[in-house]
Amino acid sequence: MKRFIVLPLFLMAFLLSFSQRPSGRGQERITISGTVFDKDTGQPLEYATLVLQSVRRPEMVTGGISDPDGKFSVETMPGQYNVRVEYLSYKTFELQAQTYRSSTDLGRIELEIDAQMLEDVVVVGERTTVELRLDKKVYNVGQDLTVRGGSVTDVLDNVPSVTVDIEGNISLRGNESVRILINGKPSALSGLSPQALQQLPADAIERVEVITNPSARYDAEGTAGILNIILKQSKTAGVNGSVNVFAGYPDNYGTAVSLNLRRDKFNIFTTTTYRYRDAPGNALFEQENFDENRNTVSFQDEIRDYQRQNNSFNTNIGFEYFISETSSITNSLVIRNSDGENTVDIDFFNFDAARNPTIRRNRFTLEGETDENVQYSVNYKKTFEKEGHEFTMDYQYSKGNEIENSIIEEIILGEDVILPTEQTINDETQVNQLVQFDYILPFGKENQSQFEMGYRGTFNNFNTDFDFGVLEDGVLDRNPDFSNELNYKEYVNAAYVQLGTKMDKFSVLSGLRMEASDIGIELVETGQVDDKDYVNWFPSLFLGYEFSEEEQLTISYSRRLRRPRTRFINPFPSRSSNTNLFQGNPDLDPTFTNAFDLGYLKRWDKVTFTTSGYYNRSTGVFQFITQETGDFVEIDNPDDPGNPVLVPVQVRTPINLATDSRYGMEFTTTYTPKRDWRLTLNLNLFQQQLRGDYTYTNFQNEVITQNFDADNFTWFSRFSAKIPLPGAIDFQSNLFYRGPNKDAQNLNKGILSTNLAFSKDVIKDKATLSFNVSDLFNSRKRRTETNTNTVSTYSEFQWRERQFTLSFLYRFNQQQNQRQRNGRGGQEEDYEFEGT
Numbered sequence: 001m002k003r004f005i006v007l008p009l010f011l012m013a014f015l016l017s018f019s020q021r022p023s024g025r026g027q028e029r030i031t032i033s034g035t036v037f038d039k040d041t042g043q044p045l046e047y048a049t050l051v052l053q054s055v056r057r058p059e060m061v062t063g064g065i066s067d068p069d070g071k072f073s074v075e076t077m078p079g080q081y082n083v084r085v086e087y088l089s090y091k092t093f094e095l096q097a098q099t100y101r102s103s104t105d106l107g108r109i110e111l112e113i114d115a116q117m118l119e120d121v122v123v124v125g126e127r128t129t130v131e132l133r134l135d136k137k138v139y140n141v142g143q144d145l146t147v148r149g150g151s152v153t154d155v156l157d158n159v160p161s162v163t164v165d166i167e168g169n170i171s172l173r174g175n176e177s178v179r180i181l182i183n184g185k186p187s188a189l190s191g192l193s194p195q196a197l198q199q200l201p202a203d204a205i206e207r208v209e210v211i212t213n214p215s216a217r218y219d220a221e222g223t224a225g226i227l228n229i230i231l232k233q234s235k236t237a238g239v240n241g242s243v244n245v246f247a248g249y250p251d252n253y254g255t256a257v258s259l260n261l262r263r264d265k266f267n268i269f270t271t272t273t274y275r276y277r278d279a280p281g282n283a284l285f286e287q288e289n290f291d292e293n294r295n296t297v298s299f300q301d302e303i304r305d306y307q308r309q310n311n312s313f314n315t316n317i318g319f320e321y322f323i324s325e326t327s328s329i330t331n332s333l334v335i336r337n338s339d340g341e342n343t344v345d346i347d348f349f350n351f352d353a354a355r356n357p358t359i360r361r362n363r364f365t366l367e368g369e370t371d372e373n374v375q376y377s378v379n380y381k382k383t384f385e386k387e388g389h390e391f392t393m394d395y396q397y398s399k400g401n402e403i404e405n406s407i408i409e410e411i412i413l414g415e416d417v418i419l420p421t422e423q424t425i426n427d428e429t430q431v432n433q434l435v436q437f438d439y440i441l442p443f444g445k446e447n448q449s450q451f452e453m454g455y456r457g458t459f460n461n462f463n464t465d466f467d468f469g470v471l472e473d474g475v476l477d478r479n480p481d482f483s484n485e486l487n488y489k490e491y492v493n494a495a496y497v498q499l500g501t502k503m504d505k506f507s508v509l510s511g512l513r514m515e516a517s518d519i520g521i522e523l524v525e526t527g528q529v530d531d532k533d534y535v536n537w538f539p540s541l542f543l544g545y546e547f548s549e550e551e552q553l554t555i556s557y558s559r560r561l562r563r564p565r566t567r568f569i570n571p572f573p574s575r576s577s578n579t580n581l582f583q584g585n586p587d588l589d590p591t592f593t594n595a596f597d598l599g600y601l602k603r604w605d606k607v608t609f610t611t612s613g614y615y616n617r618s619t620g621v622f623q624f625i626t627q628e629t630g631d632f633v634e635i636d637n638p639d640d641p642g643n644p645v646l647v648p649v650q651v652r653t654p655i656n657l658a659t660d661s662r663y664g665m666e667f668t669t670t671y672t673p674k675r676d677w678r679l680t681l682n683l684n685l686f687q688q689q690l691r692g693d694y695t696y697t698n699f700q701n702e703v704i705t706q707n708f709d710a711d712n713f714t715w716f717s718r719f720s721a722k723i724p725l726p727g728a729i730d731f732q733s734n735l736f737y738r739g740p741n742k743d744a745q746n747l748n749k750g751i752l753s754t755n756l757a758f759s760k761d762v763i764k765d766k767a768t769l770s771f772n773v774s775d776l777f778n779s780r781k782r783r784t785e786t787n788t789n790t791v792s793t794y795s796e797f798q799w800r801e802r803q804f805t806l807s808f809l810y811r812f813n814q815q816q817n818q819r820q821r822n823g824r825g826g827q828e829e830d831y832e833f834e835g836t
Contacts, residue, residue, distance in 0.1 A: 029325045033073040034106035036066050036085055038113075044070025045111065051084040052076055055097055056447060057388065078102070079387045085109050154774075159208050160668045160682040162227065163716060163738065172212065172224040173614065173666065173684060177562040177591065179222030182229045206230045212614065213540075213556045213597040216496040216511025217438070217452060220538040223562045223593035223618055231271075240813035248805035251278040251309075267320040274313050281306035284796040285580060289648055291790070298358075299351040300647055302577065306799075310340035310369075327382045334375040334398075342367040346577060350635070350645050358645050359635055361419075363410045363577070373400040388442040388450065396434040403427050407471070410578075412635065421471040426464065428570075433459045449501035452511075455494065462488040464570055485524040486586060488569055492517050500542075507544035512537065517563075521586050523571070530587060536561065550603040558595050564588035568622060568654050579633050580793075581651040589656050593618040608670045614686075615663040623657035623708060625694060626650055626745055626788055650791055657708055658692030678722040685715040690743055704789075714741035730759040746786050753780040767810040774803040 036048040046068045054060040056079070064074040083095040083106075090111040157164040163171045172178040209228035211218065218226055239261050247253035254275035261268045285302035318332035344365040350358045375398035382391045408422040438454040468482040498511030519532040540558040547553070570584035598613040631649040664686025671679045690710040698704050716738040725731050733756040740750050757772035781798045 028078075029075045030078055030100060031073055031075055031103040032083075032100060032106065033071070033104070034085070034109050036070045036072070036087070036109050036111060038090075039110035040112065044068070045087050045090075046070065048072070048085060048087040048111070050074055051086065053082040053084070054387070055080040055082060076100075077383065077387055085111065087111055155205050156208065156227065156229075157736075159210065159227075160680075160718065161210055161212065161666055161684060162208075163736075170227065172210070172227065173664065173686065175224035175616075175662070177223040177593075179219060179226045180229070181219075181226060183231055184228055212612065213542075213558050213595050214560070215509060215542060215558065216498050216513040216538065216540045217454065219456070219494070220513055220515055220536070220559070220561050221563060223560045223591055223595070223616065225560075225595075240811075242809060242811045244807060244809045246805055246807040248803055250280055250801065250803065251276065252803060252805060265322050268318070269320075270315065270317045272313075272315040275311075277308075277310050277312075279306075279308045279310070279800045281308070281797075281799050281801065283798070284794075285577075286794045287579075288792045289790060290792070296353050298353060298645070298647070299355055300579070301349040301351075302580070303347045303349075304577075305343075305345040307343045307345075308340065309342070310338055312336070312338035326384070327380070329381075330377075330379045332377045332379075334373070334377075336371070336373040338369075338371045340369045342369060350647065360413045361410060361635065362413060363408065365406050365408045367404055367406040369402070369404050371400070371402045373398065375399075386442055386447065388440060388447060390440050392436075392438045394434065394436040396432075396436075398430075398432045400430045401428070423467075423469060423471050423476050425467045425476075427466075429463045431461045433457075444501065448503070450499070452496075452498040452500075454496055456492075457494070458490075458492045460490045462486075462490070462569075464488075466570075480525070484526060484571070486569070486571060487520070487522040487524065488586060489520040490517070490563065498540075505546045507542075507546070509540075509542040509544075511540045513540070514538075515561075517590075521569075523586070532589070536592075552599075552601045554597075554599040556597045556599075560593045560595055562591040562593070562622070564590075564622065564654070579647050579649050581629075581649065583651050583653045585654050588622060588654060589620055591618055591620045591622060591656070606672050610668045612666050613664075614666075616660070618660040618662070620656040621658045621660040621690070621692075622654045623690070623692065623743070624652055624654050625657065625706075625708070626652045626786055626791075627696070628698070628788065628790055630698065630700070648791060650788070650793075655694065657694055658690045661689040661691075662686055676724050678720070680718075680720040682718040683715065684717070686713075688712040688714070688741075708743070708745070710743040712742050715739045725758075728760060732757045732759075745788065746784050749783040749785075751780060751782065753777070763810070766812070767808065770805075770807040770809070772805050772807075774805070775800075776802065778802040 032050070032052065034050070036045045037043065038045055044066070046066055048066040048070065049063060050065070050072045051061060051063040052074065062074065062076050064072050066072040078101045080097055080099045083098055085093040090113055093109050093111055154164075156162050156170055161173055169176055170178055170180065207230045209226075209230065211226040211228060212224070214222075214226050239259070241257070241259040243258075244256040246255070252275075254273065254277075256271065256273040258271045259269065283302075283304035283306070285300075285304075287300045287302065288296060289298045289300070291297050314334070314336045316332065316334045318330060320328055320330040322328045342365075344367070346363040346365075348361045348363065350360070352358055375396065377394065377396040380393045384390065404424070404426040406424045406426075408424070410419040410422075411417065412419070435457040436455065439452065441451045443449050443451065464486045466483060466485070467476065467478055469476045469478040471477070492515055494513060494515040496511055496513040498509065500507070500509035514535065514537055516535045517533065521530040521532075522528070538559045538561075540556070542554065542556040544552065544554045564585075568584050568588055569586045571586050594617045596615045600611050602609045627650065629649045629651050632646040633649060635645040635647065664684065666682070666684040668682045669680070673679075688711070690708060690712070692708045693705055694708060695703065695705045716736070718737075719735045720732065722730065722732040733754065736751075736753050738751045741748050754776040755772065755774050756776055757770060759768055759770040761768050778798075778801060780800075781796050784793075784795045784797075786793045786795070
C-alpha cells in the first residue's frame with residue numbers, strides 16, 4: 001500500500017511549500033463594516049444580519065451579525081457583491097452589484113419596521129428551499145419539526161428523491177447505489193453500517209446536496225448518484241452554540257451539544273452526541289415447501305421479535321487556523337463508539353402437507369455488539385488574487401472495528417428437547433486513507449469560464465474474521481465449513497479535468513475522470529485469492545439554460561459505477577435463522593451505469609416547481625437471488641421418532657446478474673400561501689426493466705438455468721404540510737407512500753407511513769420545545785412474497801416500531817431567527833465543497 005501513498009504525500013508537501021511562497025500581489029481580505037439602528041427610536045439593533053452574496057457566483061454567500069451596539073464587521077475577498085441587512089419584522093436594506101476593492105464602512109444603516117410583518121412574524125430561513133445548479137440540486141433543510149431529536153437518516157428520509165427503508169438503507173430515486181459524503185468527503189460517520197449515520201443529530205445539518213448525475217469532479221462511485229451532507233459551522237465571532245436534550249418511547253434519550261469559538265486567527269468547533277435507543281422490531285415468515293412436481297410437502301411459520309438496545313457516543317472536534325489572509329488549515333477529529341445488546345427471539349411452527357402441526361421450536365439469539373471508529377482529517381486551502389482561484393489539499397485517515405458475538409440457543413417445545421448451542425463471532429476491521437488535491441482557475445471575460453483539475457487516492461482495507469461452531473462446556477467447537485477470514489483491499493487512484501463556461505444565459509460544463517482500481521480478495525483458511533485490476537474512464541457533460549432568475553433548464557450525462565461494499569462482499573452467513581440465511585459474495589464485480597438527466601426549475605411568487613426526467617442503463621447489476629442450498633435442518637419429531645421433520649435451507653445472496661434499464665420522472669412542488677405556511681409534494685415514478693439469466697449446478701448435480709427477467713413500474717410520493725396553530729405553536733405532518741414493486745423472485749407490497757410534530761419557542765425565543773411521532777399508525781412494514789422452484793414465502797418485516805420523542809433545544813449567543821438565517825446562506829466559500 002505504501003507505494004500508492006508515498007507519491008501523493010510527497011506531492012502534497014511540495015505543493016504546500018509552493019503555495020505558501022509569495023505570489024506577486026497576493027490578494028488580501030477586506031472588511032465590510034457598518035452600524036444598524038432602528039429608524040424610529042434610534043436604538044442600535046443587536047443580531048441584525050449582514051449578507052454578502054457574490055454577483056458572479058450567487059451560491060457563494062458570507063455574512064455576520066451586529067453586536068449589542070449595532071456594529072458589524074465582516075471579512076471577505078475583494079469582489080462584486082449584493083448587500084443585504086436584515087432584521088426580523090423590519091424592512092430589508094439592500095444594495096445591488098456593489099464593487100469593493102478595499103475595506104469599506106457602510107456607515108449608519110437605519111431599518112424601519114415592516115407593519116405587515118409585525119402582524120404575521122415569520123422566521124425567514126425556516127422554509128426548505130431548493131436550488132438547481134448545473135451539476136446538482138441543493139435542498140436547504142430548514143426547520144423540519146418531525147426530526148427534532150432525530151438523526152441524519154431521519155432528515156434524509158424527508159428530502160425529495162430520497163428514501164430510507166425500514167432497515168436504514170438509503171436510496172435515491174429508488175436505487176440503493178448511492179454514495180454518502182459528509183462535507184464533500186467519505187466519513188467515519190457513514191461507517192460500517194447504515195446505523196452509523198444515526199450518531200449525528202439532525203440539528204447539525206446545514207443542507208443536503210442531491211447530486212443525481214455527478215460531474216467528473218466527484219467520485220464515480222454510486223450509480224444512483226451522491227448525497228452530500230453539509231454540516232453547520234458558525235462563522236460568527238465569539239462563543240456560541242446550542243444544547244439539545246431529548247427523550248422518547250420506546251426508550252430513546254440523549255443529548256447533543258454544539259459549540260463554536262471564533263477569533264481573528266482561528267475557529268474551534270465541536271459537536272458531541274450521546275444517545276441511548278431501544279428499538280423493538282418484528283418479522284413474520286410463512287413458508288410453503290414443495291417437491292420437484294410442485295406438490296406441497298410441508299409448511300413452516302416463523303415469527304421473530306427483535307430487541308435492539310444501543311448506547312452511542314460521537315464527538316467531532318475541529319480547529320481551523322488562518323495562516324495568512326489567503327490560506328488556512330483545518331484539522332478535525334471524529335470519535336465514535338457504541339455498544340449494544342440485540343436479541344432475536346424466533347418461534348417456529350412446523351406443519352405437514354395437510355397443515356397438521358408437527359413440532360414447535362424456539363430459537364433465541366443474544367448478540368453483543370461493540371463498534372469503535374476514529375477519523376482524523378487535515379485540509380489546507382489557498383486562495384489567490386483572482387476571485388474563485390484556489391487550491392485545496394486533503395488527507396484523511398479512519399479506522400473502524402466492529403465485533404458481533406452471538407449465542408444461539410434452540411429448544412423443541414413440548415418435549416423440552418434442547419438442541420446444541422451455537423455461537424458466531426464476527427470481527428470486522430476497516431482502515432481507510434484518502435489523499436486529495438483540487439485546483440480551480442477562473443479565466444476569460446469577467447471570469448465566466450473555469451478550469452478544474454484534481455487527484456484523489458482512496459486506499460481501503462477491510463478484514464472480517466468469522467467463527468461459527470457449537471458451544472460445548474463453554475468452549476467453541478469451531479465448524480470449518482462456516483468459518484473463515486476475509487481480507488479485502490480496494491485501492492483507487494483517480495484524476496480528473498473539467499472545463500466550464502457561461503455565455504450569456506447558456507452554461508456548459510464538461511469533464512473526464514480516470515479511475516485505476518486495484519482489488520484484492522483473500523479467504524485465508526481456504527487459500528482462495530483473487531486480484532482484479534482495471535482502469536475506467538468516466539466522461540460527463542452538463543448543459544444549462546437560464547431563461548430568467550426564476551426559470552432554469554439543465555441536461556446532463558455521466559458514467560458511473562457501483563463497487564460492492566461490506567454486507568455485499570461478506571461471505572459468512574447469518575445464523576439468527578438456520579433455515580433462511582443471508583450470505584455476501586466477495587467475488588462481485590462493479591456495476592457500470594450510463595446516466596442521463598433533464599431538469600427544470602420554475603419559481604413563482606408562492607410556488608416553486610422542479611421536475612426531472614431521467615434514464616439510467618446499467619450492466620452487471622447486483623441482484624439478490626434466493627436458492628435452496630440442498631441442506632436440510634433435521635428436527636427429531638417426538639411423536640414420530642422414525643420420521644424427523646426436514647426443513648430446506650434457503651440462502652439469499654447477491655450476484656452480478658442483470659442489465660437494468662430505469663427511466664422515470666420526478667416532480668416536486670412547494671407552495672407557501674403565507675410566509676409561515678409550507679406545503680410540499682414530491683412524486684417519483686419510474687419503470688425498471690431487468691434482464692438476466694443465472695445458470696448453476698444444484699445440490700442434485702443438475703444444471704439449472706433461471707430467468708430473472710422482470711418489468712417493474714413503481715412510484716413513491718411524499719407530502720409535507722407545515723402550518724401555524726393558535727398559541728404560536730407550529731405543526732408539521734409528513735405522509736409517505738411507496739408503491740408496490742417486484743423483480744423475478746420478489747413482490748414487495750406498498751408501504752404507507754405518517755410522521756407528525758408540534759413545536760413552540762420558549763424562554764424569549766432562545767429555546768424550542770418539540771414533540772414528534774414517527775410512524776404514527778405503526779404501518780412502516782416491508783411485506784414481500786418470494787418464490788423459488790421448491791419454496792414459496794410470504795414475509796413481513798418491521799425494523800423499528802412507532803416512536804414518540806420530546807425534544808428541548810436551547811441556543812446561547814444566537815437568536816432563533818439569526819440561527820435560521822445563517823442556516824439559509826451564511827456560509828463562506830469553503831462550504832461549497834466542489835472537490836472530488
